[in-house]
Amino acid sequence: MLLIDGSYGEGGGQVLRTSLSLSVVFGKPFKIINIRKNRPKPGLQPQHLTCVKACAEISGAELKGAELNSQELIFIPKKKPINKTYTFDIKTAGSTSLLFQTLLYPLALSEGGELILKGGTHVPFSPPYHYLKYVFLPVVDSLGLKAEVSLEKAGFYPKGGGRIIAKIPPWEKFRLPKFAEGFDPENIYIISLISENLPSHILERQAKSAKERLLKKKLKPKEEILEKIKSDSPGTMVFIYSIDRDKVKRVGFTELGRKGYPAEKVGESAVAQFLEFLKTNTQIEKHLADQILIPISFAIIKNNKKNFKYTTSKITKHLLTQAWLIPQFINEINIKILGKEGKSGEVKIERK
Template sequence: MVVRIDGSYGEGGGQILRTSIALSALLGKPVEIINIRAKRANPGLQPQHLTGVKAAALLTDAEVEGAVKGSTRLFFKPKNIRCGSFDIDIGTAGSISLVVQTLVPVLLFAPCPTRIAITGGTDVSWSPPIDYMRFVFAKVLSLFGARVEIELIRRGHYPKGGGRAVLRVDPVKKLLPVRLEEFGRVLEIRGISHAVNLPSHVAERQARAAAEVLAKLGYRAEISTEVRSDGLGPGSGVVVWAYSESGSAVGGDSLGEKGKPAEVVGREAAERLVAVLKTGATLDPHMADMAVVYMALADGRCRFSTSEETMHLKTNIYIVEQFLPVKFNVEKQAARYVLEVDGVGYSR
């Protein structure tokens, strides 16, 4: 039975493709996606989307139709999940983080551990920075009993890319159910301010500005600076994250760009983190839409809270419900939105 997905649904972007391909590959269900990225200025598949599709196809020996740049229709029919060591190149500054999003749900149920080296963009617009994936995404997945490690080798910014990261995933029998509605006391706030092929004071000013915003609200943050000259082009950014006594993690980030003062970059990242902390939510908006896949697959009832009910979140819930016999409940409670679902207890 082919699952048919309209790519123009909801936010109408690449998240529909990533979630659909991930669940198709994992569950062994063929999928046909039409109107891919219909609501974007450049509709259809772009290089980072193609890389995710081709990587998932490589891991599952899938039959694929429509995997070409600009295609608005894709058919994906997976077979058995493979594991081992792989090397993939997006070929542009396309986001490594978004490829990781596609592959991790599949690799968690692979027959053996997997290592994938990925070349592309590590810190690019419209995508979680690689440090967010390393210190927030991987931390939240550990609550489900998943062991996911992302090692940064080299940073890559738009437009030249050339960044490199290594994804390592250990398989699980089942994902644990997680119920966390209150973030609780903040145990630590950390961060990384980086600058590549730029003066060191850029990273320092970003870090200082972020720390000052947090200090005014009574939070002490340890924000390290990273100055590198091994990238293909200039670029900078900040990611800050908080860990709580409940075990969860939330983050905030900002990218540098030409004409944007370093102080603005640092303040933006810290303000985005603070906005989530003020609500007491256990997931920030980025992680909330990524978490729904793992909540649905987990072995029992899962419950989280998030600070926003974004269109990305609504869309991802819709896609997950097309593949799995689950029904999410999203309820507004004071400053938070509470997400709840009875996971299917998926295992291979």
């Protein structure tokens, strides 16, 4: 049985989620200790416990230690997931996006399935729904992994209550895309979103400030999308995403609104993140850099390719942690991170 130290690297929920996902894919049992040891509230919190129970449900896993605040867990998967509709409710504003990414690979690499996920959809410290739809999924589609998501209701902090639907077919064709050097934005999109109980002028001010900041840098957005959406808690967001001229690479940058934070600042901050990324002249932004390590690893071992590499705007603890963890489940893979933490660098995924 694999023994995983949950305090390694970023020491948060990522170590647990990646271990669960890969354990189900390969049928490898594991024990994880020191779960979320580096966090203010260590151990399993509601969103992590939902991930554990969801992975256990789809794989018929035996569990030990699956309770709130537990810092140790034994997970023994018993079967491959079957194609059906699964419903999981986090019951807090915990991230549905992170739950989706945890379940994506076990379902895609078996018979596929449909997910109904309830919880947070636009919350801090996780990719919002729009990032999944417009950045993450289109990029992994270039690897042959296809999935569709739709948003029925937004979930902002603190109540959550959002609902997303995901349809995941079996992953049948594995390929590795060709990334052009750097990132040359061909199309830029502004999405300004607010809950329907907030005044429309917030929506417009967010979008206007984002557009003005882009135009100052001679970057013309192709489209501005203004969305009002149902939610239990009030919330706002600006999401900037861009498609590279190679038609494969995408980047996305999020700023969530909050009480006392001017709408103009929300728009400006989202654009500022985009501009900072462009200055690095790298291919992949820091969040996607660690999120695509798993699907690229699968594409390499299934496609008999020897390696794949890309540059990233920032080497994060999340990236270093994934590079350490994935090869423990996928023995054929070696992941090298060239550069210093906090700086831009290069990621190399190699077949041993």
